Amino acid sequence: MNDPHHPDHSPEIRRIRRIIGQLEGVQKMIESRRYCIEILNQTKAIGSAVQSLEAVILEKHLTHCIHSALSSEDQADQDAKIAELVDLFKKRMR
Numbered sequence: 001m002n003d004p005h006h007p008d009h010s011p012e013i014r015r016i017r018r019i020i021g022q023l024e025g026v027q028k029m030i031e032s033r034r035y036c037i038e039i040l041n042q043t044k045a046i047g048s049a050v051q052s053l054e055a056v057i058l059e060k061h062l063t064h065c066i067h068s069a070l071s072s073e074d075q076a077d078q079d080a081k082i083a084e085l086v087d088l089f090k091k092r093m094r
Contacts, residue, residue: 007064015053022046 026042069081 005068007060009057009060012053012056015049015056019046019049019053022049 022042023046026039026046029039029042066081066085069077072078
């Protein structure tokens, strides 16, 4: 759904496809019984790629969604966005 209230994340599709390709590569490595450290190095690279994706999406969320909410006069929306961020960071700290 194309919602003008949400930022466009479609440029990240390419990055996601690359991550999927990396995951498929790890699957093939496992199927061909590659050396454990080689597999672990690949999974570490995948984790870093996912973290980069998360950072880009979070930055867009902050600059678009949060900024918009804090610029509005809707106190309930402001409070909801702040609670949303607090919840997100609590989950990340577990």
